[in-house]
Structures are given as C-alpha cells and as structure tokens.
Amino acid sequence: QQQVKQSPQSLIVQKGGISIINCAYENTAFDYFPWYQQFPGKGPALLIAIRPDVSEKKEGRFTISFNKSAKQFSLHIMDSQPGDSATYFCAVCSGYSTLTFGKGTMLLVSP
Template identity: 90%
Template sequence: QQQVKQSPQSLIVQKGGISIINCAYENTAFDYFPWYQQFPGKGPALLIAIRPDVSEKKEGRFTISFNKSAKQFSLHIMDSQPGDSATYFCATLGSASKIIFGSGTRLSIRP
C-alpha cells in the first residue's frame, strides 16, 4: 500500500515527440503526486505536482494527467528535447511527509 509502481523502466523518444511515463498507486489516502527529474550526478528536483482534486495540470511542455478512479497518473512531455534526457521519478507523499518514489524511468531523447 506504500508503493508507487512506475513504467516503463526506460524510454527512447525522437526529438519533438511526446514522452509518456505512467504510474499507479494503491493507497487512496495519498493526496499529493509529484514528479521528480534527476540528471546524472545530481539530486532529484521537483518538476511538477498535482493533487487529486484536478484531473490535469500543465506547466509549459510538462503535463500531469490524473485518473483518481483508476489510481493512475502520468507525465507527458510534449515536444521532447535532448535536454529532457534524464531519469524521471513519480512519487507520492507518505507519513511525516516522506517522499515515496517510483522505480524511475530513464528517458533518452534522440536528436
């Protein structure tokens, strides 16, 4: 119940394409769903986050789609760029505000 399941493990997308990463959760008590971006040698950085009272949140080229009934949420990166190549983690917030991370998706954007 404390897990967040993420797929795919790795993803290759052509420049200009749409990158889609999916996550599923089990605990309906979760009420905050962030996505983190991590570049090699760096710590995770918050990219975008959503609460379950909305079905979509968009910030620039990044969109979170949220399906409360299916307990799923996804990250869409529009017009993917080589600079977007990184590892992406979906997450949620557990007790004491600890972050529960998904397993990560290594995204590579081919020029």
C-alpha cells in the same frame, strides 16, 4: 509492498515527440503526487506536482494527468528535447510530507 509502480523502465523518443511515463499507486491515503527529474550525478529536482482534486495540470511542455478512480497518474512531455534526457521519478506523498518513489524511468531523447 510496492506502493508505486512506474513504467516503462526506459524510453527512447525522437526530438519533438511526446514522452509518456505512467505510475499506478495502491492505496488512497495520498494527498500529493509529484514528479521528479534527475540528471546524472545530481540530486532529484521537483518538476511538477498535482493534488488529487485536479485531473490535469500543465506547466510549459510538462503535463500531469491524474485518474483518481484508476489510481493512476502520468507525465507527458510535449515536444521532447535532448535536454530532457534524464531519469524521471513519480512519487506519492503521505504524512510529514514523506515520499514513496517509483523506481524511475530513464528517458533518452534522440536528436
């Protein structure tokens, strides 16, 4: 049972463009929706997160949009830079702060 579906699997964006990654989840018993960023050879790092009582959260060039009724949330990276090239994971949080992750999106920002 896949609780979190993430798309696309890979994404190529030109420098300065907008990167958009989407996630959909399957039940409503989640109370925290984070995005993690992972560079090759490193562990994932928390990028930005949102609670279900908020529809949008922005931190610098990164924005989460959350649609509770559709059970979807997305990550937008504005003015994408080559340094943003990484793998991005969405996740849903339930009891004991456990996370269920999407399968990841490999983002390449071309110079």
